[in-house]
Amino acid sequence: MSSQSVEAPPTAVKPPILEIRGLTKVHRTARHELTVLRDIHLTLDAGDTLAVTGPSGSGKTTLLGLCAGLDDATAGSMKLDGHALEHLSQDARAALRNKLVGFVFQSFQLIPTLTAVENVLVPLELRGEVGRQKDAEALLREVGLGDRLDHYPTQLSGGEQQRVALARAFIHRPKILFADEPTGNLDAATSEPIVEMLLRLNRESGTALVLVTHDPGLAAKARRVIKMSGGTVIAEAQNAV
Numbered sequence: 588m589s590s591q592s593v594e595a596p597p598t599a600v601k602p603p604i605l606e607i608r609g610l611t612k613v614h615r616t617a618r619h620e621l622t623v624l625r626d627i628h629l630t631l632d633a634g635d636t637l638a639v640t641g642p643s644g645s646g647k648t649t650l651l652g653l654c655a656g657l658d659d660a661t662a663g664s665m666k667l668d669g670h671a672l673e674h675l676s677q678d679a680r681a682a683l684r685n686k687l688v689g690f691v692f693q694s695f696q697l698i699p700t701l702t703a704v705e706n707v708l709v710p711l712e713l714r715g716e717v718g719r720q721k722d723a724e725a726l727l728r729e730v731g732l733g734d735r736l737d738h739y740p741t742q743l744s745g746g747e748q749q750r751v752a753l754a755r756a757f758i759h760r761p762k763i764l765f766a767d768e769p770t771g772n773l774d775a776a777t778s779e780p781i782v783e784m785l786l787r788l789n790r791e792s793g794t795a796l797v798l799v800t801h802d803p804g805l806a807a808k809a810r811r812v813i814k815m816s817g818g819t820v821i822a823e824a825q826n827a828v
């Protein structure tokens with residue numbers, strides 16, 4: 588009998604979905620220099636949920652924008668799913684984000700000349716995926732817009748536009764979804780299914796969620812909560828969810 592021990596195969600350790608080191612953002616004008624984010628460090632595990640809270644002007648939207656690649660940092664580094672963004676070309680960064688990231692903006696950013704269904708299909712078209720009309724329609728039904736499929740953004744209320752934006756952010760099943768005030772424009776009855784949908788996406792697809800919110804009820808549904816003030820993270824807590 589062999590005395591060789593059988594070594595367990597190495598377990599694949601998933602990289603954090605998001606790793607931020609020393610992230611800083613300074614806005615410079617001719618006369619002023621304004622540091623809106625200062626030396627932020629943050630690590631988020633794959634599939635985790637994080638609420639970003641803090642008073643108006645504390646830097647929450649700026650942080651989200653940098654994470655989602657909508658803006659460039661003044662200093663610091665970021666990894667998405669183990670990929671160091673500073674080592675990638677602009678095109679490679681865009682492709683990585685297009686694959687991994689979903690984003691819901693505070694101001695929806697729907698394309699005015701496209702219908703609700705066509706707006707939801709945009710992330711797929713950017714990836715060259717066609718023929719997913721039925722999936723887009725199903726998602727819109729899930730957010731309660733089954734009878735608004737062919738409406739244009741101007742024909743939708745603010746809350747309805749918000750829901751189209753959420754469906755658009757979900758359609759390619761991102762690994763991480765950034766949402767800036769996802770229920771900010773919705774009443775309690777409308778926001779509940781949206782929150783449920785976000786949490787279901789997290790549970791069933793393992794999509795990590797980063798939610799900027801002023802709503803303590805929504806923040807309580809995230810496993811981790813950070814509080815920002817003056818461009819820095821001043822407190823961090825964990826919820827038993």
Ligand SMILES: Nc1ncnc2c1ncn2[C@@H]1O[C@H](COP(=O)(O)OP(=O)(O)OP(=O)(O)O)[C@@H](O)[C@H]1O
Pocket residue numbers: 614621623641642643644645646647648649650
């Ligand atoms: N392009 C810009 N140029 C100069 N200052 C900016 C610019 N964009 C944002 N700021 C400033 O950065 C600070 C942080 O703004 P940010 O939108 O990130 O705050 P926030 O915490 O998301 O606020 P709110 O809860 O009101 O949405 C604010 O003081 C804002 O005035």
